[in-house]
Amino acid sequence: MDAAATARAYYRALDDAAYGDLADLLAPTFVHDRPDRTLEGRERFVRFMREERPQSDTSHPIDEVYRADSGVAVRGRLLDAEGSRITSFVDVFVVGPSGIERITTYTN
Numbered sequence: 001m002d003a004a005a006t007a008r009a010y011y012r013a014l015d016d017a018a019y020g021d022l023a024d025l026l027a028p029t030f031v032h033d034r035p036d037r038t039l040e041g042r043e044r045f046v047r048f049m050r051e052e053r054p055q056s057d058t059s060h061p062i063d064e065v066y067r068a069d070s071g072v073a074v075r076g077r078l079l080d081a082e083g084s085r086i087t088s089f090v091d092v093f094v095v096g097p098s099g100i101e102r103i104t105t106y107t108n
Helices: 003-015 019-025 042-052
Strands: 025-031 038-040 060-069 070-080 085-096 097-105
Touching: 003 019, 003 060, 003 070, 003 085, 003 097, 019 025, 019 042, 019 097, 025 042, 038 042
Parallel strands: 025 097
Antiparallel strands: 025 038, 060 070, 070 085, 085 097
16 A cells, blocks of 8 residues: 555544554554644554544545655544534655554644
8 A cells, every 4th residue: 555545544544433444554653743742652542542532523534645755745624523624734644664654743
């Protein structure tokens, strides 16, 4: 799977609450840098998404995917259960042989 397809699969797993699929996409040493915190390790990130995130009934429509040699940047929106925008985001993915190694999130 190329980096763009991997990124799209990541959002599908989040939106579908498919946490096993999510874990399969992430490298063991995965790091997510977010504006409000940094989550280190695949298991820690999946636990946060499954049990701790403020809203779990959300969706992540993708507006654009920008390709690079080591990964992709994805511009999209985070919507609540009613389809209202919570925030816009750009996620920068670093994808390696063991999966998604890092995501840095920028929000607006």
